Amino acid sequence: MAYVVTEACIKCKYMDCVEVCPVDCFYVGENMLVIHPDECIDCGVCEPECPADAILPDSEGGMEKWLEINRQYATQWPNITRKGEAPADADDWKGVADKFEKHFSPNPGNS
Structure with a gap:
């Protein structure tokens, strides 16, 4: 099992989760983060840190799509180990569905 980042992160990208990860398995895209599922050790410390509730265990129903998206982009995007600045309009996008x-x-x- 691993944790994955879902569409709730899109355009929010708060990054509170990044610095608590003990194995540095977050990767950064232009407007969201992903977790490399093969590097994630399933510790769960990132999940409660996300203000957008965008991080979920891949064992929850419907996470197959997000597992593959996280796996794909973790191999294409740069690794991130320090929290950066969230977009200025992140709070406007928090809770928006179907992003x-x-x-x-x-x-x-x-x-």
């Missing part, structure tokens, strides 16, 4: 289709960016972010 993936219209707002997901496959571009890498800055680590």
